[in-house]
Amino acid sequence: IQMVFSALALAQSEVIWYFQHVGITSSKSRASTHTMPVEINPNDPTIGFLLEGMDRLCCLVRKYIAAIRCYALSYLSSCTSRIRFLLGTPGMVALDLDANLKGLLQKIVQHLEKIPKPQGENISSITCDLSDFRKDWLSLLMIVTSSRSSINIRHLEKATVATGKEGLVVEGNAAYNWSRCVDELDLQLAKHGSLKKLYFYHQHLTSVFRNTMFGPEGRPQHCCAWLGVASSFPEVASQIVPEEVSKVGRDAVLYVESLIESIMGGLEGLINILDSEGGFGSLEMQLLPEQAAVYLNASSRHSLPSAKSPRALPGMPGHESYPENNNSIKMLEAAMQRLTNLCSVLNDMEPICVLNHVFVLREYMRECILGNFRRRLLSVLKIENDLQRPSALESIIRRQMSIVHLAEQHVSMDLTQGIREVLLAETFSGPISSLHLFEKPSNLNTGLATETVCNWYIENIVKDVSGAGILFVPIHKCFRSTRPIGGYFADSVSDMKELQAFVRLFGGYGVDRLRRLMKEHIAALLNCIGTSLRSNRDTLETIAGSLHSGDHMESDANIKLIVDLETTVEFCIQAGQALAFDRLLAEAAGDVLKEEAGLIYSLLEGIVKHLPHEVAEKKDIRRMKEVANSVGVMNDHDAEFVRSIMEEIGVANDASWNLLPYLFSCFMSSNIWNTTTFNVDTGGFNNNIHCLTRCINAVIAGNEYVRIEKENQQAEFLTAHVDENLQTQLQSSLTAEASAKSTLQLFVKLSAGIILDCWNENSRCDLAPKIIFLDQLCEISPHLPRSTL
Numbered sequence: 001i002q003m004v005f006s007a008l009a010l011a012q013s014e015v016i017w018y019f020q021h022v023g024i025t026s027s028k029s030r031a032s033t034h035t036m037p038v039e040i041n042p043n044d045p046t047i048g049f050l051l052e053g054m055d056r057l058c059c060l061v062r063k064y065i066a067a068i069r070c071y072a073l074s075y076l077s078s079c080t081s082r083i084r085f086l087l088g089t090p091g092m093v094a095l096d097l098d099a100n101l102k103g104l105l106q107k108i109v110q111h112l113e114k115i116p117k118p119q120g121e122n123i124s125s126i127t128c129d130l131s132d133f134r135k136d137w138l139s140l141l142m143i144v145t146s147s148r149s150s151i152n153i154r155h156l157e158k159a160t161v162a163t164g165k166e167g168l169v170v171e172g173n174a175a176y177n178w179s180r181c182v183d184e185l186d187l188q189l190a191k192h193g194s195l196k197k198l199y200f201y202h203q204h205l206t207s208v209f210r211n212t213m214f215g216p217e218g219r220p221q222h223c224c225a226w227l228g229v230a231s232s233f234p235e236v237a238s239q240i241v242p243e244e245v246s247k248v249g250r251d252a253v254l255y256v257e258s259l260i261e262s263i264m265g266g267l268e269g270l271i272n273i274l275d276s277e278g279g280f281g282s283l284e285m286q287l288l289p290e291q292a293a294v295y296l297n298a299s300s301r302h303s304l305p306s307a308k309s310p311r312a313l314p315g316m317p318g319h320e321s322y323p324e325n326n327n328s329i330k331m332l333e334a335a336m337q338r339l340t341n342l343c344s345v346l347n348d349m350e351p352i353c354v355l356n357h358v359f360v361l362r363e364y365m366r367e368c369i370l371g372n373f374r375r376r377l378l379s380v381l382k383i384e385n386d387l388q389r390p391s392a393l394e395s396i397i398r399r400q401m402s403i404v405h406l407a408e409q410h411v412s413m414d415l416t417q418g419i420r421e422v423l424l425a426e427t428f429s430g431p432i433s434s435l436h437l438f439e440k441p442s443n444l445n446t447g448l449a450t451e452t453v454c455n456w457y458i459e460n461i462v463k464d465v466s467g468a469g470i471l472f473v474p475i476h477k478c479f480r481s482t483r484p485i486g487g488y489f490a491d492s493v494s495d496m497k498e499l500q501a502f503v504r505l506f507g508g509y510g511v512d513r514l515r516r517l518m519k520e521h522i523a524a525l526l527n528c529i530g531t532s533l534r535s536n537r538d539t540l541e542t543i544a545g546s547l548h549s550g551d552h553m554e555s556d557a558n559i560k561l562i563v564d565l566e567t568t569v570e571f572c573i574q575a576g577q578a579l580a581f582d583r584l585l586a587e588a589a590g591d592v593l594k595e596e597a598g599l600i601y602s603l604l605e606g607i608v609k610h611l612p613h614e615v616a617e618k619k620d621i622r623r624m625k626e627v628a629n630s631v632g633v634m635n636d637h638d639a640e641f642v643r644s645i646m647e648e649i650g651v652a653n654d655a656s657w658n659l660l661p662y663l664f665s666c667f668m669s670s671n672i673w674n675t676t677t678f679n680v681d682t683g684g685f686n687n688n689i690h691c692l693t694r695c696i697n698a699v700i701a702g703n704e705y706v707r708i709e710k711e712n713q714q715a716e717f718l719t720a721h722v723d724e725n726l727q728t729q730l731q732s733s734l735t736a737e738a739s740a741k742s743t744l745q746l747f748v749k750l751s752a753g754i755i756l757d758c759w760n761e762n763s764r765c766d767l768a769p770k771i772i773f774l775d776q777l778c779e780i781s782p783h784l785p786r787s788t789l
Contacts, residue, residue, distance in 0.1 A: 001068055002177055004057050008192035011050045018047060019201035022208065040208055042215035047208060048222035051195075055225040058193040065185060072181035073118045073126065079175045080112035086168045091159030095151060104140045108133060112175065115182075130179040137176050141169075196232040199248060202255045205229065209259055214266040220342035223263055227352050227359070230256045234355055249355040256352055256359055263346070263361075264368040270339040271372055274332065274403050275396075339403075340410045347411040362413065369404055370418040376400055377426060377449055386486030387456040389493055390501035397505065426450060428509040450506050454514045460485045461494055462521060462578050472580045472691055475683035479581070494581075499588035504596075511589050511630060518578045522642065523649045525575040529699065532568045533656040533663060539563075540659040543666065547750050552757045559669045568663070569670050569692070572699075576691030579638045579698055586632035593631050605633045613737075636782045638698035639705070639740075646706045657703050661743050664696050665750035669758065673766040685769060693777040700747065701740040701783055708736040741783045748774055748788050 022040060061068070086092065087105060097105075111133035116126055144153040153169055161167040166174075180188060198205060209226050212218055233252035237245040274280055343365065352359040380388055380396050388396075401419055408415040426447035461479055464470040469482030470490055481490035492498070503511060533540070539561050546555040559565075594601040608628045611621055629640045651657070677686050684690040755770045771789075778784045 001061070001181060004061060005188055005192050008054055008057055008189075011054050012192060012195065015047060015050050015054075015195065016197055019198060019204050019208075022201075022204050040211050042211045043217050045212050045215070045217045045219055045222065048212060048219055048226065051225035051229065052219075052222045054193060054195070055228055058189060061185070061189055061193075068181050068185060069126075070118050072178040073115060075178045076112060076115050076175055076182070077117050079171060079178075080109065080115070082165070083112065083168065083171050083175070084109055086160045086165075086171065089160055092156075092168075095155060095159050097151060101140070101143060101151060104136050104143075107136045108140070108172070111136065128183060130183050133179055134176055137172055140172070194232050194235070195229050196235040198229055199233040199236050199251070202230075202233070202251060206255065206258050206262075210262050213262065214269070220338060221345050223259075223342070223345055223361075224349050227256055227259055227349075227361075230259075230354050231352065252354045253357050256354055256357075260359065260361070260364055263342075264364055267339070267342055267346075267365065267368055268372045270335055270342065271369070271400075271403055271407075272376075273335045274339065275376065275400055280332070280399050280403070336406070339407060343407045344410040347413075362411070365411070366413060366415065366418060369407060369415060370422055373400055373404060373419060374422045374426065377422070378452075381449055381452050382456075384487065386488070387453065387460075387493060389488065390453070390498045390505060394501045394505050423505075423507075424509075427506045427513075447509075450510045450513050453502065453506070454510070454517055457494075457514060457581075458517045458521065461490060462518060462581050463574070470577070471682070471686075471688050472577055472684060473682040474580075474690065475681070477584055477587070480682075494584070496584065496588055496591070499585055500592050503585075503589045503592040508589070508630075511585060514585060515582060515630065518582050519641075519645050519648070522575050522578050523645050523651075525571045525578075526642075526645065526649070526651050526699070528571045529568065529575075529663075530651050530657065532564060532571075533659055534654070535564075536562050536663070537656045537659065540656075540662045540666075544659065544662045547662070547665070547753065555754070556669070556758070559666050562663075562666055565666060566670060566672065569667050569672055572664075572667070572695045573688055573692050575699070576693065576695035577688060579641065579694045580691055582641060583632070583637050583694075586630055586637060590631035590633060601631065601633075604628045604631060608633050636698075636701065638694050639701035639783075642698040642702035643705050646702050651706075657707070660700055660703055661747040661750060664700070664747055665754055667692070668751050668754040668770055673769060676766065676769040678769055678772050685773075689769075689773065690776055693773060693780060696747065697744065697777060697781040697783070700743050701781075704740040704743055705736050708739060737783070744777075744781060744783050745788060748778065748784065752789065 087109070111130065115128055115130070118126065141153070143149050144151060144156060146152075157167045157169055159168075205226070213220075213222065213226070230252045233255070234245065234249050237248040239245065346361045346365045349361045352361070377397060377400075380393060382388060404415050404419060424447075426449035428447060428450075459465045460468070461470060466485055467483075468485045468490065471480050471482075473480050473491070476491070476495070478495035479490040485493075502514075506513075539558055543555055543558045543562075546558060590601065604627065607624060611624060614621070617625070625634065625640060626644060628634050629637055634640050645651075672687060672689060675687060676689055678684075679686060751770075751774055755767065755774075759767050774789050778786055778788045
């Protein structure tokens, strides 16, 4: 224990000396010749080692303070008998001791005899003051070391050492030292283990910490000691000066906050090193074992007997390896080691108490890791003002999560739950109670990440505001662009793989938000269609009469009178493009749900087959259909989607919507067909007019369901008996289905008539696209037989 206090005193003086001289620049003046300047060396962690060593030694003493006191009492008890024996030896009796010395020796023995013996009782309850014993022993030593005394210290040693045991002076000195471990142990610890004087150099402490902690030789385990120093700072304040107490306490708190900020910055830096493209990102580009096996098999099949070196085969595994990457791997290993060590240290660190402030480093670490995860998520959403591909974003997020899981193995907290909270907050940021409500409040704000990605898809893929020439490719189930959108072509961010990655990232809430934006877009387009129907109502009624009467000349003349026909065609194509994207999104959501929660997917798939076909549907049935439609298990996805939009915004309230098939059939006379060509490689047309088939099918079918439902609701007021009401609902369901089928068949009949009536030798070029267009409508619509055309 004496060596511990000696080590503490040595380290204390070394640390205080260092900070007294650090940062001082030597001048040429004569007064500063004795000043030795000290420069901060980032490669020298000595101060951290000393602080940590002092902290661990102080903790060791506090931990075993009862055992040390018990041993000291036991030693003093046995020492008493030895000293009494030495005083009775012939050598001591032969010495001519004066009365003063005899009295001091008797007092010393009496003091030792009064010490209580530890016999199974609580050591902490034993209190004794041995200051008089130490005072008398020091008085004895002063006398025998004085030149005026006839008896000196050598006489005492010679008189007692002849016994073959320790002499009187050695026994007395040992008793003096061990007596301090009985009643002055805390005092010694406070004297030799305190670093309160470092308060006057706390600014230097901060700068030295920042330079050495995360330097090449920095040690994360030193953080505890650097922070613990602040606990002793308030001891230097004078209690009679309140302003000084508050100032010192405020400086101590600021010092701890500054160090915590640096520690968390270093923790974040280590995570970012591992998360960078030169960190774990570089490992993702290495050869996988499966790839190596494929290369090995391929090279063995195609190898020639004359091949003298494996390097002649470019596919040989190992050819992609680079020995110069060893340094990068070592850097990664070092960063991982530091990260895990730092997390372990911060997790085990006791709370830092400074006056009435308590700093729990575990909580700071949790907030730092999760805050960095959130900032990383938001920062990688876009690259150079353009959207990051969802698959690449998913890879980055999974890489970040793997680093968090690595840290989680060394802390006693659930960081995975924190990651889920961050992802949920960035996907759905409304009140938690609203998570369980099917109908979300209109003023509900979504997470920033979801909002950013969804807005990009709506603006650039669905609306094509950049004019990149977005085309829907039915065969490949994706969108393509004639020009890149930012850094990507449309197919690299809109194919099924990318949409599935979007669903895995943002879940059902992200899908809901994207569908909500598409609903708003389609609703605006439906209002435009309704405006066109109302403004051209008289003309359309005249066209309907001429088409049914077979008056070809009159119908052609009236079709030319339709206002903004070309604009309406463009609006319908845009609506069809949005429906096509929503269909892809629903399929992607269904694929992910089937993979991750197959039981729920199969449940929805089975329920859809048994849902009652009622036009005036109950609320729960309607909700179930919307859920099923959002994962692509409904038969007529587009019609159900448009029907829900029409019910929400209240379109088709007037009789002009009954003229829909006549308006749509007039599209066959649009000028857009003059430049339309069919591409067999994509399964669509060069100007996206194949999306018009989706719009026509969905709007006509959805409109018929909404119309029949309103008629049914009006009939309910006139129906008095329940049985008749149920029968009416069943008939209405069959009527709605038949009405949608007959209306679509009417459209095909009228359109085919217009196409064939307008056909002549001079306008043969647009005949094939129009026929293919109608054929595609019959193919995608569940309401039309394939043989309709």
